[in-house]
Amino acid sequence: xxxxxxxxxxxxxxxxxxxxxxxxxxxxxxxxxxxxxxxxxxxxxxxxxxxxxxxxxxxxxxxxxxxxxxxxxxxxxxxxxxxxxxxxxxxxxxxxxxxxxxxxxxxxxxxxxxxxxxxxxxxxxxxxxxxxxxxxxxxxxxxxxxxxxxxxxxxxxxxxxxxxxxxxxxxxxxxxxxxxxxxxxxxxxxxxxxxxxxxxxxxxxxxxxxxxxxxxxxxxxxxxxxxxxxxxxxxxxxxxxxxxxxxxxxxxxxxxxxxxxxxxxxxxxxxxxxxxxxxxxxxxxxxxxxxxxxxxx
Amino acid sequence: xxxxxxxxxxxxxxxxxxxxxxxxxxxxxxxxxxxxxxxxxxxxxxxxxxxxxxxxxxxxxxxxxxxxxxxxxxxxxxxxxxxxxxxxxxxxxxxxxxxxxxxxxxxxxxxxxxxxxxxxxxxxxxxxxxxxxxxxxxxxxxxxxxxxxxxxxxxxxxxxxxxxxxxxxxxxxxxxxxxxxxxxxxxxxxxxxxxxxxxxxxxxxxxxxxxxxxxxxxxxxxxxxxxxxxxxxxxxxxxxxxxxxxxxxxxxxxxxxxxxxxxxxxxxxxxxxxxxxxxxxxxxxx
Numbered sequence: 001x002x003x004x005x006x007x008x009x010x011x012x013x014x015x016x017x018x019x020x021x022x023x024x025x026x027x028x029x030x031x032x033x034x035x036x037x038x039x040x041x042x043x044x045x046x047x048x049x050x051x052x053x054x055x056x057x058x059x060x061x062x063x064x065x066x067x068x069x070x071x072x073x074x075x076x077x078x079x080x081x082x083x084x085x086x087x088x089x090x091x092x093x094x095x096x097x098x099x100x101x102x103x104x105x106x107x108x109x110x111x112x113x114x115x116x117x118x119x120x121x122x123x124x125x126x127x128x129x130x131x132x133x134x135x136x137x138x139x140x141x142x143x144x145x146x147x148x149x150x151x152x153x154x155x156x157x158x159x160x161x162x163x164x165x166x167x168x169x170x171x172x173x174x175x176x177x178x179x180x181x182x183x184x185x186x187x188x189x190x191x192x193x194x195x196x197x198x199x200x201x202x203x204x205x206x207x208x209x210x211x212x213x214x215x216x217x218x219x220x221x222x223x224x225x226x227x228x229x230x231x232x233x234x235x236x237x238x239x240x241x242x243x244x245x246x247x248x249x250x251x252x253x254x255x256x257x258x259x260x261x262x263x264x265x266x267x268x269x270x271x272x273x274x275x276x277x278x279x280x281x282x283x284x285x286x287x288x289x290x291x292x293x294x295x296x297x
Numbered sequence: 298x299x300x301x302x303x304x305x306x307x308x309x310x311x312x313x314x315x316x317x318x319x320x321x322x323x324x325x326x327x328x329x330x331x332x333x334x335x336x337x338x339x340x341x342x343x344x345x346x347x348x349x350x351x352x353x354x355x356x357x358x359x360x361x362x363x364x365x366x367x368x369x370x371x372x373x374x375x376x377x378x379x380x381x382x383x384x385x386x387x388x389x390x391x392x393x394x395x396x397x398x399x400x401x402x403x404x405x406x407x408x409x410x411x412x413x414x415x416x417x418x419x420x421x422x423x424x425x426x427x428x429x430x431x432x433x434x435x436x437x438x439x440x441x442x443x444x445x446x447x448x449x450x451x452x453x454x455x456x457x458x459x460x461x462x463x464x465x466x467x468x469x470x471x472x473x474x475x476x477x478x479x480x481x482x483x484x485x486x487x488x489x490x491x492x493x494x495x496x497x498x499x500x501x502x503x504x505x506x507x508x509x510x511x512x513x514x515x516x517x518x519x520x521x522x523x524x525x526x527x528x529x530x531x532x533x534x535x536x537x538x539x540x541x542x543x544x545x546x547x548x549x550x551x552x553x554x555x556x557x558x559x560x561x562x563x564x565x566x567x568x569x570x571x572x573x574x575x576x577x578x579x580x581x582x583x
Contacts, residue, residue, distance in 0.1 A: 018382055026392040027395075098302045101299050129536075268406055279401065
């Protein structure tokens with residue numbers, strides 16, 4: 001019986017074919033990044049002529065040396081780090097402060113529905129890019145790092161997500177604490193939040209990636225390239241290579257074995273590293289996070 | 298506890314909504330956002346419909362977004378169905394790890410990668426096609442090819458991530474159904490068609506309905522980072538047009554007018570979609 005089952009499995013074409021097709025699909029997702037890495041590690045002549053496939057040709061670390069020595073790049077990198085750090089602190093505090101009251105049953109918190117709709121309405125209808133821009137500029141946020149943090153301080157969808165999560169915790173836990181005389185702050189900090197760790201971790205990671213990847217605000221809200229976060233810096237670089245890179249490398253380039261193409265690739269690769277570094281943690285949580293957020297009973 | 302958030306939502310949620318008055322003014326930033334501006338009625342809206350490319354832009358937006366929405370339903374469902382059939386757990390998990398990754402890379406990073414990869418002169422893709430004896434098209438520079446490049450790279454970035462929700466739904470399908478189907482002699486594809494798909498129908502309907510609200514979004518981040526003036530005829534979308542008119546050419550009022558029309562249509566679509574989702578699947582945001 002057992003042998004029979006084994007035989008049936010090994011002779012079936014479907015699993016092999018299926019595995020092959022899916023593996024190819026996965027490879028197409030990976031190969032462009034591999035190619036990027038190969039280009040970044042290739043020598044000047046090979047990169048310029050386009051002979052680079054999946055392995056570096058004429059291996060050199062010169063382009064990475066160029067990136068390490070590029071002050072503008074690290075300045076932008078640092079702005080991104082600051083921004084991510086501030087955003088995580090502020091959004092976590094704000095999300096919790098909104099989610100906890102909203103998680104109360106309407107019987108205890110009469111105007112819950114009103115507050116929820118008040119927060120939700122701007123998600124449905126928006127003024128659009130230009131009124132948003134002038135709101136920020138009349139608040140004096142243009143050219144300030146707070147322009148990246150404050151306008152996104154309350155991620156409304158995440159607030160609902162967290163509040164829905166709190167709602168499905170057993171109410172007995174908080175009731176017991178309240179009978180013992182604990183106030184709302186104490187209940188929130190000592191009982192609710194420790195139970196919300198998986199959701200909070202998910203939201204933190206999403207905030208990290210979202211803020212790290214955001215580039216458009218930097219482009220429209222910052223007047224000088226010295227205030228750009230890394231993604232905006234790279235965006236401008238992609239669109240117009242001569243603007244940021246040209247002046248810097250033109251005279252040095254003749255001494256090193258790196259093309260502007262591989263330097264560009266190296267900068268992009270360095271910008272991927274922080275996302276890649278949190279990705280294992282992210283993957284552990286996002287599946288759960290999506291499922292909580294989307295299909296709930 | 299709600300006070301800071303309420304103040305925040307008034308400033309960053311409601312003030313911009315009232316800021317749409319800019320669309321009815323001849324807006325001059327020096328006078329202040331709610332300052333003594335000159336009102337011009339519907340003149341800016343009239344102007345919008347006299348922009349020569351406006352109908353082309355609307356067509357491009359709809360073409361790209363409808364293709365994106367359709368493919369983002371079909372491809373992740375197919376991927377989830379077939380991944381579910383995979384029995385080698387190690388390989389399955391590696392595949393999942395890899396296909397989810399592009400979703401977390403920004404379009405700035407990915408456009409950097411694609412501009413390099415698809416370059417007609419020294420890109421690896423063109424080299425590969427030449428090796429196979431195919432003349433590589435100018436993926437990002439030919440107006441005929443550009444929308445296809447946009448749609449394909451978008452699905453490439455997001456299909457893996459989109460499949461997560463379906464995989465979760467599939468794992469919730471009652472396994473005893475498969476057993477009884479097997480006894481009745483159903484093969485692999487019969488089971489997929491008659492058990493798995495109906496089992497995740499609610500999930501499919503929900504995501505289909507919720508995606509309706511995005512029908513006027515062609516994907517600003519992606520297109521802005523990939524397009525160039527020679528592909529405006531097929532690649533320019535509403536959001537990129539708003540940016541160029543409103544902020545680049547500082548024609549603030551016209552930009553706001555385009556944005557307002559988009560917001561209103563999107564508002565209607567989103568409201569309908571949430572209402573339908575609530576009716577059909579009891580979906581609730583809060």
